[in-house]
Amino acid sequence: MGDRGTSNHSGVTDFILVGFRVGPELHILLFLLFLFVYAMILLGNIGMMTIIMTDPRLNTPMYFFLGNLSFIDLFYSSVVAPKAMSNFWTESKSISFSGCVTQFFLFTLFIVAEGFLLAAMAYDRFIAICNPLLYSVHMSTRLCAQLVAGSYFCGCISSVLQTSMTFTLSFCASRAIDHFYCDTRPIQRLSCTNLFVHKIVSFSLSSVIILPTVIVIVVSYMYIVSTVLKIRSTEGRKKAFSTCSSHLGVVSVLYGAVFFMYLTPNRFPELSKLASLCYSLVTPMLNPLIYSLRNKDVKDALSKLLEKKQSIL
Secondary structure, three states, X not given: OOOXXXXXXXXXXXXXXXXXXXOHHHHHHHHHHHHHHHHHHHHHHHHHHHHHHHOHHHOOXXXXXXXXXXXXXXXXXXXXXXXXXXXXXXXXXXXXXXXXXXXXXXXXXXXXXXXXXXXXXXXXXXXXXXXXXXXXXXXXXHHHHHHHHXXXXXHHHHHHHHHHHHOOOOEOOOOXXXXXXXXXXXXXXXXXXXXXXXXXXXXXXXXXXXXXXXXXXXXXXXXXXXXXXOOOOHHHHHHHHHHHHHHHHHHHHHHHHHHHHHHOOOOOHHHHHHHHHHHHHHXXXXXXXXXXXXXXXXXXXXXXXXXXXXXXX
C-alpha cells in the first residue's frame, strides 16, 4: 500500500473507517446516540412488520409495500450501524477489504430498492385516489409482487455495477476512508486512477436510477393533487391528503438527504457524513413513526395487538 506506483486494489487487505472527527470524550456520547437510534429502528420496523403480518385488515397493497419498506429500512441500517458503533470502542477502526465490499454492496442494493419501492407506493396512491373504482383491478396481488420484486432486482443490478466499478479501482497512498461506512465518494478519494470515465459512468447510472423514480413520484402527485382539489367536501380533501402525507414525508426526507449528500462539494466530507447519517439511520427510524402516527389503521392495529398481549399476560 505504501508504494504509489505499484499498489492497487489487489494488494489491499483492509481499510480504516475514520468516522466522525471528534475528540475521544465524545465517543461514548456518539455511541449512545447511535445505539438509541438503532434500537428505535429495530423496535419501529420489526413492530411495523409484525402489525402488518398479524392484522388481516392490513392485508392491502399499501401495507404490503409498507411492510417491505420496513424490511428494507431494517436491513440497510443494520449494514451500517453495528460496525459504526463498534468503531467508537476500537482504535484501529479497520474493516476488511471483503467486509467493505459486502457493506457497500448490501447498502447500495437496499437504498436503491427503497427508491423504486417509494415510486411503486406513489403509483399505488395515485390509483387509489384517481381511480378508486378500479383500484382492486389495477393493484392486483400479482402486480404488487412484481413491483416489489422489480425494486429488489433493480437494486441488485445497480449494486453489482456500482460495486464492480468502485472496487476495481487502483488504491494508493492511504487506506483511510473518511466516512463511517464504505461509500462511493470516500473510497474514490483513495484511488490513484483517473476517475473521469468512472465518474461519467457513475453519474449516468445514478441518473438512470433516480430520474425514473422521481418522475413517477412527481407525476403521480401532480395527478393526486389535481384530483383532490376537485373534491368538494373539506372532509373528503382532508382524508385524501392524509393517505398521502405519510408517504410524501418519507420521500422528502430520503431524497432530500440523498440530494444534499451528492450535491455537497467533495471538499466538505463532514457535511456528507451528516447527510449520510440522515438517510442511513435517521430516515429508517422516522419512517415507522411517520406511518404509525399519521395512520389510523396502523394505530388501531397496534392497540388491538397490545390489548391481546395484555389479556394473555
